[in-house]
Amino acid sequence: MKFGVIVFPGSNCDHDAFYAVGTNLGQPVEFIWHDSSTLGAVDAVILPGGFAYGDYLRCGAIAKFSPVMKAVRRFANDGGLVLGVCNGFQILVEAGLLPGALIRNRGLKFICREVRLRVETTDSPFTSAARKLQILRLPIAHGEGCYFADERTLDELEAEDRIAFRYHGNPNGSLRDIAGILSRERNVMGMMPHPERATEPLMGSSDGLTVFQSMLRAGVRV
């Protein structure tokens, strides 16, 4: 299964995602430059963390206009697997591929720490390798990770079983403890915690592999 990692000029977790998939998951992976209008022959796309175009405006607000995002949108609409991590999640909500918004952390400070996440659904190509309600240890590193949406959207996400992860100990004020959500078709997921930073024991946790292994499973099934 071939992964593509999108590289915006300010992406800084692109190499980490590449390493996690290429070395620790052992799958083929390539970088896709932000001004590319096609994705090439990839089976899944990762939008990595970072500061896509500096993010001096709103995180992801400029990235959504980049050429590669048109290709990502087409890919997602065709049912391709799209994982957005941290800045990638911010870009996905700005681009309208996922609902809601990510606003400044409740404490107004950047937070880097390990958090515990509860797997809320295993009915998705990103969580199928996990057990329902399993607790994962993953790092967060963000200043704008407070998930926000109106009540109706939140109810809808819950009703449609589209909340992938909830914080077990909410670090940033996210509504209903939401850490990661799925698109309606369940082939797009955004999450603030970094699964690529927890893919081998030397990183302090290997729990993030679950996400990539789930994707691998889904990709092979297709």
Place this chain on the structure above:
Amino acid sequence: MTPEMVAQHQLSPDEYQKIVSILGREPSYTELGIFSVMWSEHCSYKSSRLHLKKLPTTGKLVVQGPGENAGIIDIGGGYVIAFKIESHNHPSFIEPFQGAATGVGGILRDIFTMGARPIAVMDSLRFGRLDDPATGARNRRILSGVVAGIAHYGNCFGVPTVGGECLFEPCYDGNPLINVFALGVCRKEDVFYAKAAGAGNPVIYVGARTGRDGIHGASMASAEFTEESKQKRPNVHVGDPFMEKLLMEACLEAMQTGAIVGIQDMGAAGLTCSTCEMGSRGGVGIEIELDRVPQRETGMTPYETMLSESQERMLLVAEKGREEEVYRVFRKWGLEAVEIGVVTSDGKMRVKEHGVTVAEIPARELADEAPLYDRPHTKPFCGAGASACQPPGLPITVQDALPALLASPDSCSKRWIWEQYDYQVRTNTIAGPGRTDAAIIRIKETGESVAMSLDGNGRYCYLSPREGAQLAVAECCRNLSTVGAEPVAATNCLNFGNPERPEIMAQLVEAIEGMADACRFFDTPITGGNVSLYNETLGEGIYPTPVMGIVGLLKTAAPLTIPFKSPGRAVVLLGGIGVCDETRFGGTGYAKEILKQLWGLPPALDLEREKRVQSAIREIVAAGLAESAHDLADGGLAVALAECSVGPAGIGAAIDLDSDLRPEVLAFHEGPSRILISTAYPGKVAAIAEQHGIGAPVVGVTIEKGMEIRQRAMTLGSWEIATLRAVYTGALESYVR
């Protein structure tokens, strides 16, 4: 040129005469500005250079010593690391956020200018007291601003900030210290130097446009602060970490084309410094045309353009005919790259505007012939008077003193600071902040890791600059050894007051000499660094604060961390309980926080013994015999024991000490050369300690609940772990709020 204009440029009449004799004529106004920044203390090291020569700078692993943008060390496997520490003290006082942010930006450029990708940052910070009624509010604002600035720049750029230190003293009230260390890695054959070569080769400007920001920043950093300093806010630069990220990626990629001859960043003294230094190093001249310099403001004079310290700019020399290869890379990253001049063979730095020469100065004389001063220095003040040597009677017990010390700003957990830093990006952080004595970053390509530690103790250095500097070197090396790393090389940041005062100059000389001896002894040559003088406000100098940064090497493996892991393990005090008389107790954290005094001399250091303790711990770690390890530092044994106990497992210890020392001295003295470990193999540990000729008493055992210190069966204190953890982890946030 009037004497007033010369004085305004902080040049002495003698210095002005030297300029006239170098040029063979009076300088123009632009030339005067150029000389004034290049010959400022910040750029020329004119007060310190003579003494810096005493430092050891060579060693078998040293690829590049001082004189380049960063030092370089061979780490084997075909890879090298580049690292250096720099200060951004003055700008951070005037504008904490941008001052600190651009401090990070500056040191990162120094690293990637050498061809190395930055993979770690650490910070050594000093602030005034947070709870002072008069200055506390300002100090808290400076602390918050500095931390946010470092976070802003490092997090966006994508380099992990993996550790450091942060201490508080009234002497830093009007003059905080912001020292930033950065480390990068590259293949040995990919190292680049800041040297121009090849007459006729194009000189190319890349990165951000030039504005009026930061003009005379280097000169500002070379003067004491006065009431008017607050007016200097426009001298502080504004940073753009996104631009810096693009610049790094583009530079590293452009270097791979093979079309670049030499490259230097524009930091202090901007375009002036980069042109004359590159010319001087290569023994060539450089001619530039200011009309071609990308500018973001109109109507800038040559003086302003040459002295601007706008951030995120680089100057490079490319091979003639291959410019397009370079331009293509910069276009890809959306950056401007403009040919602004040419390398010449006449050794002159020639600046033109509209084709008319506005400055013409021999590059070598400008860069390397700066005045050199052997400033007078007295015997340093050393040790406070005998009258203060007797501490007043015991105000509180060990039982009460420990929580008080753990809650002090110096000793408490710095989590509030380091949680604002992304310390994991690039997934090389084997040990980040707060878990180990030294930070550890792996090099994925080689299977090796690099450990790094920063240390400086202004109180010790105030009492004895020579011993204080040695203690800092010893402490850094001990931190590295405690995680199993072999110390290999060092960088230093020398923060001192006004060198024109003989007693301050004496501190500088003594500290450098002490540092030189210790670095020679531990075989950790200094490969570069920074000197920051004139750290005074309204005539009040800071404590002499030399900060060491030392790096070590070890095999990549799971790190040996500080917290106790399981109950029933032997607690061994490697190096023994140590000795301390009252004179040597006066610089401790206990004396400061509990007695509110400072007297005597710093803890006594026996270099030979220190080295044996470090060899022993490295052997113990390599053999996998220790389950936890933590060296004794600020707050001595009791604080170290508490730090081992407040880990996630909540495993404490009960120890019983066989000693004649007074209880508070026993618990809190800061004698060096001691490491606290927990082990399931006390016999094997004892055997290794014996081979190295050091004491390693088993002082107690790890336990499920609580922490207890006894002296010959008499209880000095016993605590709940939860209580200790609460004060230790919550203190800093409560001060800041």
